[in-house]
Amino acid sequence: DPAQPITIILDGPNYLRWSSAMTSFLKGRKLWRIVTRDKPSPVKRPDKIDDSFVDRLEDWDSANHRILTSFTNTSVHSVNMHFSRFDLAKEAWVFLASRYTSADLTHQYQLVSALNRLCQESGQYIDEFHSQMSYYWGLLAVSEPKWHSLSELISEETRRLSITYQQSPFIIAATSSAPPHRSDNCRRPRCTHCHRFGHTVKTC
Numbered sequence: 001d002p003a004q005p006i007t008i009i010l011d012g013p014n015y016l017r018w019s020s021a022m023t024s025f026l027k028g029r030k031l032w033r034i035v036t037r038d039k040p041s042p043v044k045r046p047d048k049i050d051d052s053f054v055d056r057l058e059d060w061d062s063a064n065h066r067i068l069t070s071f072t073n074t075s076v077h078s079v080n081m082h083f084s085r086f087d088l089a090k091e092a093w094v095f096l097a098s099r100y101t102s103a104d105l106t107h108q109y110q111l112v113s114a115l116n117r118l119c120q121e122s123g124q125y126i127d128e129f130h131s132q133m134s135y136y137w138g139l140l141a142v143s144e145p146k147w148h149s150l151s152e153l154i155s156e157e158t159r160r161l162s163i164t165y166q167q168s169p170f171i172i173a174a175t176s177s178a179p180p181h182r183s184d185n186c187r188r189p190r191c192t193h194c195h196r197f198g199h200t201v202k203t204c
Contacts, residue, residue: 010075012079022074
């Protein structure tokens with residue numbers, strides 16, 4: 001459906017899923033190179049008569065705005081209200097990437113909180129639970145600062161553990177009131193390097 005080329009509606013936190021689906025759609029329609037600017041708008045050749053320039057420019061501009069329309073039709077209003085100031089699909093794409101893959105601490109805290117609340121429910125298949133975890137780990141991966149050495153990573157892990165042990169009463173109360181059928185994984189440490197339970201990055 002040209003009006004809604006993909007089924008995922010961008011609302012912010014699901015940016016990675018949306019961008020993956022949108023990239024696949026655009027590549028399938030041979031429009032992706034316009035987003036990357038590998039196929040820039042045509043330029044009129046001054047040294048010779050270029051009768052086809054207007055037609056080529058019109059074709060490129062039409063494709064560019066089809067992409068912008070696809071962005072608008074697959075995002076909520078609070079997101080697509082920003083698109084009106086962009087004339088190029090590339091500009092809108094860069095805006096979304098910078099807005100929803102930022103490394104700000106507030107965004108990281110929200111993701112970590114959601115991940116900590118995520119526990120395997122009774123009767124839930126392990127593959128389904130793993131897929132949910134992988135989604136949040138993917139979001140965290142693009143929002144994490146880039147560590148330049150193992151010592152920096154260990155320092156960050158130590159800082160996070162100290163924060164965990166100094167939880168506020170509200171977090172402790174929420175943890176103690178968790179349903180009894182939740183997985184033991186909720187109470188085990190998780191390594192930020194290999195993402196497995198039962199140890200930290202120091203002993204990975």
